[in-house]
Amino acid sequence: MEQEIQTGASAGRRLLDARRVCALALAAVFAGLGQSALAADPLQGRKIYQTHCENCHGANGAGQIPGAPDFMRSDTLMRPDIELMRTLKSGRGMMPAYQGMFTETELLDVIAYLRTLRLQR
Ligand code: HEC
Secondary structure (H helix, E strand, O other): OHHHHHHHHHHHHHHHHHHHHHHHHHHHHHHHHHHHHHHOOHHHHHHHHHHHHHHHHOOOOOOOOOOOOOOOOOHHHOOOHHHHHHHHHHOEOOEOOOEOOEOHHHHHHHHHHHHHHHHOO
16 A cells, blocks of 8 residues: 555656656747847837838838738748848849848848738738
């Protein structure tokens, strides 16, 4: 009987340990998200967008010229920041290359702003 209780207790402890590990892992993930959200500044990005991107992409991101993707609808933004940044650096089609014109921080800011356009749908 006593043996049984001990086994039950240690199984319970193992379960608690597992839960604690999960909680730590989740906390780490959220900390990471928080950090990237803080690192990119969409308000700063909006200024860049209004000055340098709006002519072609439109105030709401729906696209102002033929061939420009609709940021409010298309899957264009369903890609990691780092990939979008690479495209912005090298340019694409009618879009000029922004390598050397903006820092990576500025590019990430403007990408963060693009992502808010999608939410405004
Ligand atoms: C001269 C017009 C023009 C300007 C200025 C411009 N774009 Fe574009 N952009 C385009 C066009 C056209 C495309 C579609 C290119 C293609 O797929 O051929 C595009 C595509 C994109 C894409 C999608 C790229 C991909 O890989 O699918 C992003 C993101 C983007 N633009 C962001 C920006 C940002 C941010 C700025 C300002 C810093 C900007 N654009 C300025 C015309 C422009």
